[in-house]
Amino acid sequence: MPAPVLQVKNLSVSFQTYAGVVKAIRGVDFDLKKGETLAIVGESGSGKSVTTKTLLGLNAQNATVSEESQILLGEENLAGYEESDWDQVRGAKIAMVFQDPMTSLDPTMTIGKQIAEPMEKHLGMSEKEAFAAALALMKDVGIPDAEKHINDYPHQWSGGMRQRAVIAIALAAEPDVLIADEPTTALDVTIQAQIINVIKAQQKKRDMSVIFITHDLGVVADVADRVAxxxxxxxxxxxxxxxxxxxxxxxxxxxxxxxxxxxxxxxxxxxxxxxxxxxxxxxxxxxxxxxxxxxxxxxxxxxxxxxxxxxxxxxxxxxxxxxxxxxxxxxxxxxxxxxxxxxxxxxxx
CATH class of the missing domain: 3.40.50.300 (P-loop containing nucleotide triphosphate hydrolases)
Structure with a gap:
């Protein structure tokens, strides 16, 4: 069998707080195969989001990843990365869709510019090329009248449309792994189904691996190949x-x-x-x-x-x-x- 795209071995993460050391993640192991969806489920506070934020080096400064931890992306161990090292991983190799699209978007930048920016940074596109590619990607994730709305700001869009924009940003630099951290929590039920369908369609089109974080087991049944x-x-x-x-x-x-x-x-x-x-x-x-x-x-x-x-x-x-x-x-x-x-x-x- 081909090697997994991502392997997590003995991942342990602690946080230094005023009350003491919180051992938030305690020896987690899993792998992710190419093109599959792994759902990580559990109650709030079980460690789902801390685990996935660790995969992108996004934990708070009081977090410590143990020396025994391994996060293997190909042959690279991300667990020992410094902040400067993460620039070549975030967006380019692993991307994330967060829970709340409004707080995920920059309110001072147009939607089109936010989608185009990763293409300029990671794919080396010119501003004109990236803008054209952003327009195509907006259409790809189901944003209607994309030409008309590419210069809109986040506050002008509904929650469902903003989440489509966040998905487009995550896909912009063609990552190998997409982490969806409860991406439908802030949305109503009918829009939730649409967002899930967008993620599934893009995964199939791009042969991308997905880690889906949720506490909603009904969602898991619809999206996952394997469950942790x-x-x-x-x-x-x-x-x-x-x-x-x-x-x-x-x-x-x-x-x-x-x-x-x-x-x-x-x-x-x-x-x-x-x-x-x-x-x-x-x-x-x-x-x-x-x-x-x-x-x-x-x-x-x-x-x-x-x-x-x-x-x-x-x-x-x-x-x-x-x-x-x-x-x-x-x-x-x-x-x-x-x-x-x-x-x-x-x-x-």
């Missing part, structure tokens, strides 16, 4: 989108899926995960989810679980998969999903 589930600064389960949705193994993933309403959800039966995530000033020595986990074993409070292999593409860090663990029945909602998995994937495959 994050909790308390660690990835706790990863697999193909079908494996995570229909055959999940980690109790945290069970909780996330059980809390997602479906057309078959009974009235008054919507599940919520009890409690709150741990304080990463003082990370627990065992499984970080143990205190919120109705299925926790004694060992969960004492020792962090390793990853247990479920299939060649699926693994989960839970002691419930240890051969010595007692057999437990997951929630009813998860049992229904696993029955669907058995009926439609195991029997067919």
């Amino acid at each position: 589930v994050m909790y308390a600064g660690k990835i706790v389960e990863k697999g193909t989108v079908n494996e995570i949705f229909y055959n999940p193994k980690h109790p945290y993933t069970w909780g996330l899926l059980s809390s997602m309403p479906t057309t078959s959800t009974a009235l008054g039966s919507l599940h919520a995960i009890p409690g709150t995530p741990p304080d990463l000033l003082y990370p627990p020595k065992g499984d970080a989810f143990a205190n919120r986990n109705a299925y926790a074993l004694d060992i969960d409070h004492e020792k962090q679980p390793p990853f247990f292999k479920v299939s060649d593409t699926h693994e989960a860090a839970t002691w419930l998969l240890d051969e010595r663990a007692p057999k437990v029945e997951p929630p009813v909602e998860i049992q229904k999903r696993q029955a669907f998995w058995q009926e439609n994937f195991v029997k067919e495959g």
Whole structure:
């Protein structure tokens, strides 16, 4: 198989605060293949955005990336980059679409100029060439009457149109990897679907790799090839989108899926995960989810679980998969999903 476009190995990120050192990311590993979409999901504060900002060197100045961390883009390890080194990566090799398009755009520059600027900087285009290419790219991402609006300012556009402009800026220098950090959060539902379709269409056209950050599992089902589930600064389960949705193994993933309403959800039966995530000033020595986990074993409070292999593409860090663990029945909602998995994937495959 070809080498991954991006490999993240043992990524650990901490923040020095007035209260002490916050261990925000604690040994994260994943890879990204050419042309695929990896979704990283989890509650707010699980470490999704810090992970992806680290891939672009965008964390605050009080952040420290451990010396053992590796962010391999091809053969380059970005983890040791200085600020001046990032100029050749941001936009040119890895680009990002942020949550709020209004705060992502410069209010003093025209939309066309903001799209053209990366082309001038990274592709060596003249101002005239970049302006023409920006106009074509505006049309490509579905901005109507692009010729009429290329000299508009961000405040003149709606949220959905501004997000299309942000996508165009991210694509301008033809990056290998696009990070979409909850790009639909600030938009209404109908516009969300349009923005997702724009990203998918551009990914297919450019054979680009995408990391999609979200807490909305409904979005994940529509965009992802593989899923990594994050909790308390660690990835706790990863697999193909079908494996995570229909055959999940980690109790945290069970909780996330059980809390997602479906057309078959009974009235008054919507599940919520009890409690709150741990304080990463003082990370627990065992499984970080143990205190919120109705299925926790004694060992969960004492020792962090390793990853247990479920299939060649699926693994989960839970002691419930240890051969010595007692057999437990997951929630009813998860049992229904696993029955669907058995009926439609195991029997067919």
